[in-house]
Amino acid sequence: MYSLTIHAGSVESQVAVGESYRHLSKYLPAGRQVIVITDASILKHYGDFFSAWPIIEIGMGEKNKTLDTLAHICNRLLEYNADRNSFILAVGGGIVCDVAGFAASVYMRGVPFGFISTTLLSQVDASVGGKNGVNFGGYKNMIGTFRQPQFVLCDTAMIKTLPEREFISGFAEIVKAAAICDAGLFGYLERNIDQAIARNREVIRHLVVKSIKIKAAIVEQDEREKGERRILNFGHTFGHAVEALTGITHGEAVSVGMMMAARRSVAGSGFPESQLERLEHLLTKLGLPVTTEARPEDILRTLLKDKKRESDAIYMVLLHEIGKAVICKTPIEELENEG
Ligand SMILES: NC(=O)c1ccc[n+]([C@@H]2O[C@H](COP(=O)([O-])OP(=O)(O)OC[C@H]3O[C@@H](n4cnc5c(N)ncnc54)[C@H](O)[C@@H]3O)[C@@H](O)[C@H]2O)c1
Numbered sequence: 623m624y625s626l627t628i629h630a631g632s633v634e635s636q637v638a639v640g641e642s643y644r645h646l647s648k649y650l651p652a653g654r655q656v657i658v659i660t661d662a663s664i665l666k667h668y669g670d671f672f673s674a675w676p677i678i679e680i681g682m683g684e685k686n687k688t689l690d691t692l693a694h695i696c697n698r699l700l701e702y703n704a705d706r707n708s709f710i711l712a713v714g715g716g717i718v719c720d721v722a723g724f725a726a727s728v729y730m731r732g733v734p735f736g737f738i739s740t741t742l743l744s745q746v747d748a749s750v751g752g753k754n755g756v757n758f759g760g761y762k763n764m765i766g767t768f769r770q771p772q773f774v775l776c777d778t779a780m781i782k783t784l785p786e787r788e789f790i791s792g793f794a795e796i797v798k799a800a801a802i803c804d805a806g807l808f809g810y811l812e813r814n815i816d817q818a819i820a821r822n823r824e825v826i827r828h829l830v831v832k833s834i835k836i837k838a839a840i841v842e843q844d845e846r847e848k849g850e851r852r853i854l855n856f857g858h859t860f861g862h863a864v865e866a867l868t869g870i871t872h873g874e875a876v877s878v879g880m881m882m883a884a885r886r887s888v889a890g891s892g893f894p895e896s897q898l899e900r901l902e903h904l905l906t907k908l909g910l911p912v913t914t915e916a917r918p919e920d921i922l923r924t925l926l927k928d929k930k931r932e933s934d935a936i937y938m939v940l941l942h943e944i945g946k947a948v949i950c951k952t953p954i955e956e957l958e959n960e961g
């Protein structure tokens with residue numbers, strides 16, 4: 623087991639990689655009413671273990687990351703007489719953790735919470751860092767808070783029940799972490815790709831630990847995304863637009879988005895063509911998409927509509943080389959002229 627403590631502001635969040643969900647009681651605070659939030663797939667595979675606690679089930683898929691689901695959770699919390707002495711335990715992937723973390727952050731102005739992170743994507747990225755929220759008005763993660771879970775258990779053994787497409791999607795965020803910060807991790811994934819795809823436990827564990835370390839170090843410096851944390855959005859500016867337009871998984875959309883950003887990086891930040899090919903080769907070998915059927919003008923239009931709400935400039939994350947990202951503030955006007 624590998625344990626790491628993230629210090630964000632005055633809060634500490636413990637991440638345990640390779641810890642069995644069966645050891646949950648070691649992490650739960652004593653004397654609190656525990657309420658579990660999860661979905662049908664987790665209940666099917668692991669429901670027996672959690673049956674001793676009240677369970678709030680939410681729907682599966684991105685379409686459930688909504689204020690309606692938040693209201694559903696709050697209604698159920700009221701029925702269970704949950705209060706600030708309760709403890710919310712989210713068990714699931716990025717969707718469950720994002721919505722449950724948000725509910726725990728706002729219900730009665732905040733109830734302590736923890737995660738059992740069950741997908742590769744949420745173990746390497748989504749469940750770590752304290753960002754939570756829901757989609758709104760057609761935009762991703764439009765409403766949410768920054769609030770750290772008390773603990774995140776990343777039980778890598780749970781990956782074995784994950785559907786193949788969801789498993790592969792998780793690699794996009796690993797490639798992202800490697801591409802922006804860690805050329806060594808990028809090389810490791812290239813060398814061990816067959817074992818990684820075959821879900822070799824040691825290889826997966828290594829990838830999860832490395833990715834979390836990268837994210838934790840960035841989040842500790844800049845929890846609220848005022849600067850450095852923006853590099854974690856590599857592939858996401860275009861990726862979120864592709865996700866909204868096509869409905870492919872978050873990881874798949876990030877893969878497409880990384881390739882779009884990397885192609886811009888060749889002229890924009892001196893990213894060598896040979897490394898662009900390396901990135902494309904790795905993503906393709908993992909089984910992730912590198913192109914999309916969505917039209918470039920639609921992607922740009924969706925992206926601009928989204929970003930215009932925030933400011934008149936986009937912080938575009940480009941690559942200088944594999945393992946080194948640069949943040950380029952690009953005026954929206956400049957992008958509009960491309961469309
Ligand atoms: N908060 C953040 O910092 C952050 C970072 C990255 C991504 N995200 C968000 O995460 C979401 C995507 O999360 P995801 O990729 O984990 O998808 P997901 O939560 O939709 O899970 C994928 C599917 O796998 C099922 N599942 C989960 N664990 C399983 C297991 N162990 N065995 C069998 N089935 C299992 C789920 O029920 C679901 O149907 C997106 O909404 C994205 O925006 C958030």
Ligand SMILES: [Zn+2]
Binds near residue numbers: 795858872876
């Ligand atoms: Zn992401």
